[in-house]
Amino acid sequence: MKGYAALITTLLLATTAALHAAEGGSAQSAGAISIAKFKGDRVAGVSMTLDDGLRNQDEYAVPLLNKYGIKATFYVIPGLTPETNEEAAKKKPGDHGGMSWLRLKELAAQGHEIANHTWTHIPLTKIKDGQRIDMESAKLDAQIGQAYEAIKERIGVAPFTFATPGNGISDVVRAAGHKYHPVIREHCERFGAWPPTSKDFTAKQANAMVDRYLKKGDALVWMMHAVTEGYNAFSGPDVLEDHLKYLRSKEDVLWIDTFAHVSRYTMERDAAKLTGIVSADHAEFTLACPLDAALFHDPLTVVIPANQATKVEARYKKSGEKLPCEVRADKILVQVAPSDQTVEITWHHAQK
Numbered sequence: 176m177k178g179y180a181a182l183i184t185t186l187l188l189a190t191t192a193a194l195h196a197a198e199g200g201s202a203q204s205a206g207a208i209s210i211a212k213f214k215g216d217r218v219a220g221v222s223m224t225l226d227d228g229l230r231n232q233d234e235y236a237v238p239l240l241n242k243y244g245i246k247a248t249f250y251v252i253p254g255l256t257p258e259t260n261e262e263a264a265k266k267k268p269g270d271h272g273g274m275s276w277l278r279l280k281e282l283a284a285q286g287h288e289i290a291n292h293t294w295t296h297i298p299l300t301k302i303k304d305g306q307r308i309d310m311e312s313a314k315l316d317a318q319i320g321q322a323y324e325a326i327k328e329r330i331g332v333a334p335f336t337f338a339t340p341g342n343g344i345s346d347v348v349r350a351a352g353h354k355y356h357p358v359i360r361e362h363c364e365r366f367g368a369w370p371p372t373s374k375d376f377t378a379k380q381a382n383a384m385v386d387r388y389l390k391k392g393d394a395l396v397w398m399m400h401a402v403t404e405g406y407n408a409f410s411g412p413d414v415l416e417d418h419l420k421y422l423r424s425k426e427d428v429l430w431i432d433t434f435a436h437v438s439r440y441t442m443e444r445d446a447a448k449l450t451g452i453v454s455a456d457h458a459e460f461t462l463a464c465p466l467d468a469a470l471f472h473d474p475l476t477v478v479i480p481a482n483q484a485t486k487v488e489a490r491y492k493k494s495g496e497k498l499p500c501e502v503r504a505d506k507i508l509v510q511v512a513p514s515d516q517t518v519e520i521t522w523h524h525a526q527k
């Protein structure tokens with residue numbers, strides 16, 4: 176009797192959770208299965224994005240990002256990207272296209288995102304005499320499409336995200352970008368002060384921005400240019416290093432990943448429909464998502480309320496294939512990509 180009542184209650188709660196998840200709500204509704212707002216049930220997300228493919232970034236930012244195991248997004252300009260490292264070395268620290276295709280391919284292999292910043296970095300839209308003027312449509316399509324194809328071919332991964340030169344945006348530009356990319360970077364925070372230089376920008380200011388996003392429970396997107404010399408350079412690499420250290424120190428509550436991963440997660444999360452039931456030592460759910468699975472295939476974190484669970488196992492019910500899961504004090508987290516398959520989780524309770 177008792178079990179039945181609990182099952183019905185959890186059924187109702189699970190439905191509510193699915194509704195909340197669809198609205199992009201938080202995972203914190205106790206007692207119900209839910210989709211975590213960010214991967215690993217973290218409070219906020221952060222993505223480092225670095226524009227223009229500057230050699231300065233390769234010299235200073237890349238070693239630091241790799242030292243702290245942080246995957247970043249590089250907005251590159253294919254029409255200005257040289258073939259070889261020798262050609263790239265001839266560019267000045269702040270010159271566009273200071274990293275070669277060879278080098279970008281290595282960065283992609285390290286887990287960084289190589290993303291589209293147009294073919295030659297010409298403004299796509301501007302205001303003249305109070306009127307908005309968009310680039311003529313064939314040219315606009317070439318600036319975006321040619322760059323998209325080049326990255327897809329040279330890197331082997333189609334760019335998922337797009338950032339316009341100078342962040343210029345209009346309805347026309349947005350539509351042109353979305354023809355190729357699910358995501359356009361429209362809202363970002365400048366890592367540094369207003370240009371041309373940010374010599375007085377401190378890690379403390381950057382850290383305070385992260386704290387604001389943690390408080391809001393939102394995804395922060397940093398936009399960076401030069402590190403030491405060139406457009407919007409700050410006083411030195413130590414500003415970046417101190418900030419990366421800070422990000423790492425917040426790892427239990429902050430999800431640090433490429434803009435592609437974070438934005439893909441949030442889009443899947445908002446579109447997905449979770450239906451499931453929980454009992455004292457067992458849960459079942461399906462996580463369906465109407466988005467194109469060829470593009471949206473990242474695992475979401477499903478949160479199952481369970482106190483002091485031990486011997487946890489998560490698997491696809493039909494195939495028995497195991498799924499990654501982790502146990503927290505009062506919940507189980509399962510990483511699973513949306514599909515039509517039912518997922519089953521079983522656990523025991525730790526002895527009191």
Ligand SMILES: [Zn+2]
Binds near residue numbers: 226296340
């Ligand atoms: Zn740019």
